[in-house]
Each structure stands twice: as C-alpha cells, then as structure tokens.
Amino acid sequence: MTLPPIHLAGNAxxxxxxxxxxxxxxxxxxLRPLPLWQYLTSLAQTPKAVQMRQAVQTEFPRYWQEIEGLAAGLQLPLDEVFMWNCRGDYVHQQSVDGCTTLFGPASDGVLIAHNEDGFPQLRGQCALLHAQPESGLAFSSFVYPGSLPGHTLAVNECGLVATVNNIRPTRIPAGIPRQILGRATLDARTLDEAIAVVTRTDRAGAFHHTFGQAGSRRVVSVEASAEGSNVSEVQRPGGHSNHLIAPSLSRLQQRITASSGARQQCIDQSLKQLPGDLDDGVSLSILRDTSGGHLPVYRAAADDPDDENTLATGVFLISANTVEWRIYTxxxxxxxxxxxxxLLSR
Known part of the structure; x- marks a missing residue:
C-alpha cells in the first residue's frame, strides 16, 4: 500500500x-533542502510573516497548537514549519500542490472526484490521516509530510467533503494563511459554514474549494482569494484545475501555467461529451486521462513543467445519509x- 493510514487522537x-x-x-x-523551503525560512521575521503568525494565534489558536506540535514532531524550528505551511501565501515561481477536480450530480446524489498533485519526490511519502481531536470534528484527510491537513481531499464526521486546488495570484497580501482556512473547513458542520470560512476577506493566498455534504444535493465550487471570491452552486457536471475561471473574478491577475490551462481544456471537452450525470467510472477515466501529451490531466512525468505529479485520486459519492469514498494511487x-x-446518524 502506497497510502498508509495513520490514526491520531487527542488535543491539537x-x-x-x-x-x-x-x-x-x-x-x-x-523538502527542507528545497530552495523554496530556504526562501520561505528567510522571510520568517518579515512584517508580513509576523502579521500572519499573530493572526493565526489570535483567530485560530487550536490550529496554531497543531503547528507547534507539528514542529516538535518534525524536530525543526517552529518558524520554518509555520512558513512551510504558508508556502502558497507568497508569490513564487515554483508551483505547489496543483490538482484537478470534477464535481456534479450523480445518479443517487452528487459526486466529487479529485486528483491530488504534488511534488514527485513525495510519491509514497504521504498518508491518509484519520483524526479524532478532543476539540473539533473527526475527519479523514490526505496529508503531506510537514503540512497540516485540510488543503487536499477530506471528509469529516458531518459528511462534509472538501477538496482543494492551488490558485496562483500575482499579488498576495498579508492575511490568514490559506492552509489554515483549509484546516478550518474540516471543523465545519455545514456547507454554509465551510463557505463562510474560505470567503473571509482577511485571507492571504488563494484556493479553489469544492464542497458537498451528505443529506444535501448541493455541490459548491468556490474560488476564494484576498481580492474577491466567487461561489457557484453546481447544477451540471463541471471541473476545475489551477486558475480562476469565474467571469466575476476576471479582473484579478494570476499566473496560469501551461499545465493548468491544458488540464482545464481537457476536462471541459470531456464533460461536454458526457451524456448525463457523473459516476465513479467516468470520473476516474477523465482524471486518468493522458491524451494531453506532455500536459496531461494525470501527471506522472519526471520532467513535468510545474514539477508536480498526481499522487492520489479520490472519489466521493455523496448521498442522502452517506459518503462513500475511495482513494487510488x-x-x-x-x-x-x-x-x-x-454514515450520518439521524
């Protein structure tokens, strides 16, 4: 098994x-030898970093305690670990944690499917965390070494499914780090709570979030940035890669990599040919597509232009009182x- 489960419980x-x-x-x-890690570490005492650290300590003290524990477990300086968890809150040429998501109606409810794309050297180094915190909600989440959960793919005990895609704005102010807001969605009891968390105007970096929940036929696609957010209630099968696509956010400047553009075009074309609703077979087929040559949806090349590979694919079938999920590597x-x-209790 290349995605081992880990079970953790207790305080933050x-x-x-x-x-x-x-x-x-x-x-x-x-990770620590990467130029990106060293660059972020060099910024740890800058006014922006200090402001973000203080914001987390004030607004989300429990997640700050998770970061303190993470640093202790890693046996690394707290500043370094915090800054690594802010890697998407700084404009940098290196892409991180790419990803592609499909979402929409399914025969018995709704479906969310997601390719988790990250550093190729982390293949076989990630895990599926099952967490039972003494405060907050229990959840299961794909986790990267050195990172808090909540910015990948996850489901919590309230049947809330959350997946996340990287977005690359050309301007990122000081604010709540985007991975902290992603972590907060795992404590959301409802879709609306999750939406409220990620559309805060005091956020730093940008993400695309997809949310669904057992007991609801809603699927919500949220493009969230410091300069504005767009919340779309999904009515038909759709998909998202790593750039903002909502017309209402067209004024925002962003970097669109060739891979992100090609993946978005591929999934859009595939979904146009779809005669009806999504199912797990169709979703896996689209997310495993390699027809794009050197810019495929499923990324496994050693020379990927964004230095990202598909590390896992998750499929979540969401119905009236259950979320059935599967993760493939x-x-x-x-x-x-x-x-x-x-299974939600009634």
Missing amino acids: HAIGHGLGVFGRDAVLRH QPNTDQPDIEGVV
Whole structure:
C-alpha cells in the first residue's frame, strides 16, 4: 500500500506532533533542502510573516497548537514549519500542490472526484490521516509530510467533503494563511459554514474549494482569494484545475501555467461529451486521462513543467445519509488503496 493510514487522537498539539513524527524523514530528505523551503525560512521575521503568525494565534489558536506540535514532531524550528505551511501565501515561481477536480450530480446524489498533485519526490511519502481531536470534528484527510491537513481531499464526521486546488495570484497580501482556512473547513458542520470560512476577506493566498455534504444535493465550487471570491452552486457536471475561471473574478491577475490551462481544456471537452450525470467510472477515466501529451490531466512525468505529479485520486459519492469514498494511487487499477464510508446518524 502506497497510502498508509495513520490514526491520531487527542488535543491539537498531540495530533500535530503525530503528523510531525510521521513526516519527519520525508521532510528532512525531500523538502527542507528545497530552495523554496530556504526562501520561505528567510522571510520568517518579515512584517508580513509576523502579521500572519499573530493572526493565526489570535483567530485560530487550536490550529496554531497543531503547528507547534507539528514542529516538535518534525524536530525543526517552529518558524520554518509555520512558513512551510504558508508556502502558497507568497508569490513564487515554483508551483505547489496543483490538482484537478470534477464535481456534479450523480445518479443517487452528487459526486466529487479529485486528483491530488504534488511534488514527485513525495510519491509514497504521504498518508491518509484519520483524526479524532478532543476539540473539533473527526475527519479523514490526505496529508503531506510537514503540512497540516485540510488543503487536499477530506471528509469529516458531518459528511462534509472538501477538496482543494492551488490558485496562483500575482499579488498576495498579508492575511490568514490559506492552509489554515483549509484546516478550518474540516471543523465545519455545514456547507454554509465551510463557505463562510474560505470567503473571509482577511485571507492571504488563494484556493479553489469544492464542497458537498451528505443529506444535501448541493455541490459548491468556490474560488476564494484576498481580492474577491466567487461561489457557484453546481447544477451540471463541471471541473476545475489551477486558475480562476469565474467571469466575476476576471479582473484579478494570476499566473496560469501551461499545465493548468491544458488540464482545464481537457476536462471541459470531456464533460461536454458526457451524456448525463457523473459516476465513479467516468470520473476516474477523465482524471486518468493522458491524451494531453506532455500536459496531461494525470501527471506522472519526471520532467513535468510545474514539477508536480498526481499522487492520489479520490472519489466521493455523496448521498442522502452517506459518503462513500475511495482513494487510488495507481492509474491502472479499479482497486482503491483505501476506502471508507461516513454514515450520518439521524
């Protein structure tokens, strides 16, 4: 199994510490030597970094405790670990955590499917976290070494499904780090709570979020940035890569990589040919598409232009009282690495 499950429980510091212990070797071997890590570390005492740190401590003290635990488990300076979790809150040429998402109606509810794209060297170094915090909601989330959960793909005990795609604005102010807001969505009991969290006007970096929830036929696509957000209630199958596409946000300047543009075009064309609703087979087929040559939807090239590979694909089937989920790390099998069901009690 290339996506091992890890089970953590307790207070915020304990859960962060467990994540740090899990990710220590991979962070030291693959991430800390990166120029991006060193660049972020050099900014740790700048006014912007200090302001963001103070904002997290004030607005989200429990997540700050998770970061403190994460640093302790990693056996690394707290400033370095915090800044790594702010890597999307600074304009930088290197892309991080790309991703592609499909969403829309399905025969028995709604479906959200997601390719989690990250650094190729982290293939086999990630995990599926099952967390039981003593404060906040229980959840399951794909996790990267050195990072808090909440900016990848996840489902919580209230049946809320959340997936996240990287967005690359050309201007990012000081504010609440985007990964902190992603973590906060895992404590949302409703879709509207999750939307309210990510559309805060005091945020720093930008993300695209997709939300669905057991017991609701709503699927919500949210493009959230410091300069404005767009919330779309999804009525038909759609998809999103790594740039803002809502007309209402067209004024915002952003960097659109060739890969993001090609993936968006590919999924749009595939969905145009779809005769009806989404299902797991169709979704996997689209997310595993390699017809784009050197710019495919499913990314496995050692020389990917954004230095990203598809590390996992998650499929969430959301119905009246359940979320059935499956996560795959190999593109040529129908057998998931790991799967589960969230059943809502009535």
